[in-house]
Amino acid sequence: MHTKLTTIAFDADDTLWHNERFFRITQERFADLLSDFTEKTHLEQRLLAAERRNLGHYGFGVKGFVLSMIETAIEVTEEKVPAAVIAELMQAGREMLAHPIDLLPHARRAVECCAETHRVLLITKGDLLDQERKLAQSGLGELFDAVEIVSDKTVEAYGQIFARHGEGSSRGMMIGNSMRSDVVPMVEAGGWGVFVPHGLEWELEKAPAPKASARFHQLESLQRLPELVQTIMD
Structure with missing residues (x-):
């Protein structure tokens, strides 16, 4: 593999x-x-x-x-x-639905660094119009090779998305603040799941971390993401 x-x-x-x-x-x-x-x-x-x-x-x-x-x-x-x-x-x-977009620290730089060497996707769930508005206001839209707005994030969804826009989930990474949606199903799909805690976590997004998997990683912030990606590539 x-x-x-x-x-x-x-x-x-x-x-x-x-x-x-x-x-x-x-x-x-x-x-x-x-x-x-x-x-x-x-x-x-x-x-x-x-x-x-x-x-x-x-x-x-x-x-x-x-x-x-x-x-x-x-x-x-x-x-x-x-x-x-x-x-x-x-x-x-x-x-x-009208609140201004406030980027998190290191967000732009993290996406820019990944986009220099890899295909970069945005995978989000929620209301279509609201997510499109936020992406447009974020100023990050041009950095992504593809954007997927899904009803839920599941093993099957990740498998389909990474097959459509990449080389399968086994060669993909998902980065997010939700253990339930961003990390666990991506690891179960055979990819890397990177947990970046935000500090405010919705109760329905909590789940046990897949600590037994070598493809699970946790970062304090997006600042360390380029280093993690380079380590995996090496």
Whole structure:
């Protein structure tokens, strides 16, 4: 089996630019709006349950998050939630969909360095229009050989993407902040999975690290990525 790396893929949200912090800000706003009906910890638990329940219906992203907040608000208030609260949650969603892009440290340099020697992909999940907007505003779009916006990141998805844009997943690398989505399925697909923790992690993206695999790596930041790639190539 070939062992050399030919194709490198990056996750987008909270790997190349900030994203989760906007969800956290909105969730705090949600708790304030519902404070007369329930306490914060209970509300967070109900919201997480709704998000988990709704993933198969709404997918990942802001729109599904807003719908889950509205559903939770209806549940915890026993259908007494004021229309003004629903309106404010919808406005919060619109603001999230318009937030400016703030690149993470070393993001541009990491992509540029990889693009000098390898095929470089962006593989992200979520709402199509929102992800396209963020990529356009990031200024990184011209660096990627291909962009894939998928409904979920699975072993099968990685196999298909790296076969389509590279030489198969065994010669590919996926870099991201989600152990569940970016790292574990890529390692299971036979490729390299590189975990770059962001600091804010959504509960539904947590998973045990595949530490038994020699193709699992963890970096403190993207600054060390070119060094890791060179080590693999050597």
